[in-house]
Amino acid sequence: MSPSHHTSPHPASSVPRHDWTREQVRALFALPFPELMFRAGLVHRENFDPAEVQISTLLSIKTGGCPEDCAYCPQAARYDTGVTAEKLMGLDAVLAEARAAKAAGASRFCMGAAWRSPKDRDLDNVCAMVEGVKALGLETCATLGMLTSDQAARLKQSGLDYYNHNLDTSPEFYGAIITTRTYEDRLDTLEHVRAAGIHVCCGGIVGMGETLDDRAGMIATLASLPVHPESVPINMLVQVEGTPLAGAPKLDPLDLVRTIAVARICMPASVVRLSAGREDMSEETQALCFLAGANSIFYGPKLLTTPNPERDRDMRLLDNLGMRPME
Ligand code: SF4
Numbered sequence: 001m002s003p004s005h006h007t008s009p010h011p012a013s014s015v016p017r018h019d020w021t022r023e024q025v026r027a028l029f030a031l032p033f034p035e036l037m038f039r040a041g042l043v044h045r046e047n048f049d050p051a052e053v054q055i056s057t058l059l060s061i062k063t064g065g066c067p068e069d070c071a072y073c074p075q076a077a078r079y080d081t082g083v084t085a086e087k088l089m090g091l092d093a094v095l096a097e098a099r100a101a102k103a104a105g106a107s108r109f110c111m112g113a114a115w116r117s118p119k120d121r122d123l124d125n126v127c128a129m130v131e132g133v134k135a136l137g138l139e140t141c142a143t144l145g146m147l148t149s150d151q152a153a154r155l156k157q158s159g160l161d162y163y164n165h166n167l168d169t170s171p172e173f174y175g176a177i178i179t180t181r182t183y184e185d186r187l188d189t190l191e192h193v194r195a196a197g198i199h200v201c202c203g204g205i206v207g208m209g210e211t212l213d214d215r216a217g218m219i220a221t222l223a224s225l226p227v228h229p230e231s232v233p234i235n236m237l238v239q240v241e242g243t244p245l246a247g248a249p250k251l252d253p254l255d256l257v258r259t260i261a262v263a264r265i266c267m268p269a270s271v272v273r274l275s276a277g278r279e280d281m282s283e284e285t286q287a288l289c290f291l292a293g294a295n296s297i298f299y300g301p302k303l304l305t306t307p308n309p310e311r312d313r314d315m316r317l318l319d320n321l322g323m324r325p326m327e
Helices: 023-030 031-048 089-102 119-133 149-157 169-176 184-196 213-221 251-266 284-291 309-320
Strands: 053-061 110-112 139-143 161-162 199-201 204-206 229-237 271-274 296-298
Touching: 023 031, 023 251, 023 296, 023 309, 031 089, 031 204, 031 251, 031 284, 053 089, 053 119, 053 271, 089 110, 089 119, 110 161, 119 139, 119 149, 149 184, 161 229, 169 284, 184 199, 199 229, 204 213, 204 251, 213 251, 251 284, 271 284, 284 309
Parallel strands: 053 110, 053 296, 110 139, 139 161, 161 199, 204 229, 229 271, 271 296
Antiparallel strands: none
C-alpha cells in the first residue's frame, strides 16, 4: 500500500499553478508537520531527484556603502556594522574566484554588488565579468539592485543566465523592512529581467519579526508571478550587530522548514535554495530543509559579508545524507 493511500485524494501536483491565494497558502502552513512534509516530499520527487543538490557560489564583487536601508543588511552605509565600503572588484580577481569555485564543484557563480541600481559604467564592467565567467563553463548569476529594461537586455546579451532580486517578505510587511524603495519597484525589475529572457532568482527572508501571514503572503506573491522564479532562495535572517534587526526574536527553525515545504509545494518545478543562515543551523535542521524540498545551497566560506559553513563541513553533511551535487 502506498503511503498516499492514507491521504485522500492525491494531494500533490507538479503542474505549476499561478493562482495561489493567500488563503490556500495559509492552509498549507496550517497542516500538521508530518502531512506538510509528506506533500512537499511528493512534489519534490515528481520534479527532481531528491538526492541532488544544486551548488552555487556567491562572490561579493562590490561590498558595502549601499545607500538603501534594508533593515537586515550589514552593507547599508547608514548602519554601523564594521563592513567597510569597497570599490568594484577587478575582472581578473573575479575570474580567479570563479575558477576556484568551479574547481570546488560549483555549477553556478553569483556576483553580488551593493548598489541601489547599477550605473551604466558599472554595468559595462559587470557585463565583462559575466562574459568571462560564462567562458569558464559556469552558469552566471548577478544581483545588482534595480534594473531598467535596457540594463536587463545588456546583461542578457553578455550571457547572464540568472538575476537575483528578492521580494524579501509580504507586500504588507515590506515597508517595515525597507523604506528606500517599494514592493512595486521590486516587481518592476523582476518584470524587466523576465522580459529580457533571463532566469529569475527570487525569494525572501524569514525571521525578521514577520507573522506567519507575511510568510504566506510572500509565497503567494512568488507563486502567482506569471512565471515562477526558476530559483527561490529562502533565507533565515542572520542578525548582524548594528542593523535594526539585531536582537529580533529568533525564529523557530521548524518555521523555516515549513516555509521551504510550502515554497516547494507552490512552486513545484523551481529550485528552492536553503540560503543565508545555514551557519547557525544544526545538521538536523538542514536535513529537514532537504526533506522539505530544498535542493540548492550556497557553498563557500563567505556569503556576501556573513560567514557560511566551510566547504568540508558541507561535503560531509551531503555525504552523511547520501546526497550529491547536481550535475
Ligand atoms: S540588501 Fe542590497 S540593497 Fe539592501 S542595503 Fe543591502 S546591499 Fe543595499
